[in-house]
Amino acid sequence: MRGARIVGTGRALPPRVVRNEDLTKLMDTTDEWIVQRTGVRERRYVEPGTGSSHLGAEAARKAIAKAGISPGDIGLIVFATLSPDYIFPGGGVLVQEMLGMPTVGALDVRDQCTGFVYGLSVAEAYVKGGFHDYVLVIGAEVHSPGLNFSTPGREVTVIFGDGGGAVVVGPAEPGRGILSTHLHSEGKYARELWVEAPSFLEHPWVTHEMLDAGRHFPKMNGKYVFTHAVRRFPEVIREALGKNGLSVSDLSLVIPHQANLRITQAVGTALGLPESKVFSNIEMYGNTTAASIPIALDECLEQGRIREGDLVCLAAFGSGFTWASSLIRW
Numbered sequence: 031m032r033g034a035r036i037v038g039t040g041r042a043l044p045p046r047v048v049r050n051e052d053l054t055k056l057m058d059t060t061d062e063w064i065v066q067r068t069g070v071r072e073r074r075y076v077e078p079g080t081g082s083s084h085l086g087a088e089a090a091r092k093a094i095a096k097a098g099i100s101p102g103d104i105g106l107i108v109f110a111t112l113s114p115d116y117i118f119p120g121g122g123v124l125v126q127e128m129l130g131m132p133t134v135g136a137l138d139v140r141d142q143c144t145g146f147v148y149g150l151s152v153a154e155a156y157v158k159g160g161f162h163d164y165v166l167v168i169g170a171e172v173h174s175p176g177l178n179f180s181t182p183g184r185e186v187t188v189i190f191g192d193g194g195g196a197v198v199v200g201p202a203e204p205g206r207g208i209l210s211t212h213l214h215s216e217g218k219y220a221r222e223l224w225v226e227a228p229s230f231l232e233h234p235w236v237t238h239e240m241l242d243a244g245r246h247f248p249k250m251n252g253k254y255v256f257t258h259a260v261r262r263f264p265e266v267i268r269e270a271l272g273k274n275g276l277s278v279s280d281l282s283l284v285i286p287h288q289a290n291l292r293i294t295q296a297v298g299t300a301l302g303l304p305e306s307k308v309f310s311n312i313e314m315y316g317n318t319t320a321a322s323i324p325i326a327l328d329e330c331l332e333q334g335r336i337r338e339g340d341l342v343c344l345a346a347f348g349s350g351f352t353w354a355s356s357l358i359r360w
């Protein structure tokens with residue numbers, strides 16, 4: 031079977047920078063609390079009218095250009111987001127239209143912070159199996175319109191930001207590129223990090239009461255998320271290494287989903303990796319859920335932090351709970 035590798039990356043960050051100081055004017059929080067607990071100093075917010083589809087399309091255009099192909103060469107779109115422009119249809123079809131692509135399949139993935147790695151596993155399978163030569167994988171999020179900017183929402187709101195990233199997966203010689211991808215979920219924790227309303231369990235599915243009670247804002251059991259994340263990240267990275275007969279000392283770089291700086295540091299410590307081998311950019315963008323890994327990957331390549339032959343591990347944990355890793359020989 032042929033291999034599959036990432037042949038192009040791109041990112042799209044909205045220009046509006048929102049610093050911690052700006053949030054202190056809206057809720058009872060401090061720059062010190064946010065930096066100490068999360069590592070976030072600033073994040074980007076879109077203006078009204080820009081959705082995850084727009085950020086996804088912009089990132090995708092760049093990734094396709096860097097791959098040296100054209101939108102017409104893409105055989106399948108995989109779009110990971112928890113913040114689609116509409117309840118339905120999903121964002122993938124909007125990107126298909128914006129990029130003027132032929133009538134290829136557009137698959138939407140709903141695995142929140144882990145969505146990009148889940149999406150990458152689909153691309154890996156299609157390309158390795160010879161079904162398509164090029165698959166576009168997008169992770170894009172627009173959190174800012176859905177956050178609670180009053181004090182009760184502060185624990186969640188200070189963490190998240192808007193952004194988009196994309197990669198093109200194309201064919202490779204066996205043994206190069208994506209070596210394996212590992213996906214997990216544990217639905218008993220579905221309600222520890224979620225948005226419960228509007229809900230199709232209720233009739234009608236959206237009510238004034240829901241909005242008045244703030245049930246449409248994301249809710250997070252922060253301590254629970256933290257405890258599970260610091261266990262699952264190292265576990266799923268070791269799983270990928272073990273599957274390929276490799277060890278932590280073989281790793282050139284880990285690109286974790288940018289959940290929270292303390293989680294990223296704990297992952298490095300658990301694996302015994304120096305800070306230089308665990309990438310972090312959460313300081314600038316906050317947690318952009320499905321977008322964080324492709325944004326980080328694009329930045330790493332731009333900064334020359336990944337060279338041909340390097341062993342790179344992508345890993346994510348998030349709402350679901352879901353967690354996943356992908357081991358790549360660059």
Ligand SMILES: CC(C)(COP(=O)(O)OP(=O)(O)OC[C@H]1O[C@@H](n2cnc3c(N)ncnc32)[C@H](O)[C@@H]1OP(=O)(O)O)[C@@H](O)C(=O)NCCC(=O)NCCS
Binds near residue numbers: 317
């Ligand atoms: C959310 C999180 C940062 C909270 O940190 P923590 O160390 O557990 O918080 P602490 O227990 O020290 O402090 C909690 C207190 O800070 C307050 N607090 C919460 N958010 C705050 C904010 N933005 N500003 C100021 N104070 C805040 C709480 O109300 C609570 O106050 P209380 O003690 O009076 O009840 C932490 O649980 C975490 O990192 N969780 C994982 C979150 C994450 O990564 N989510 C994304 C998953 S993909």
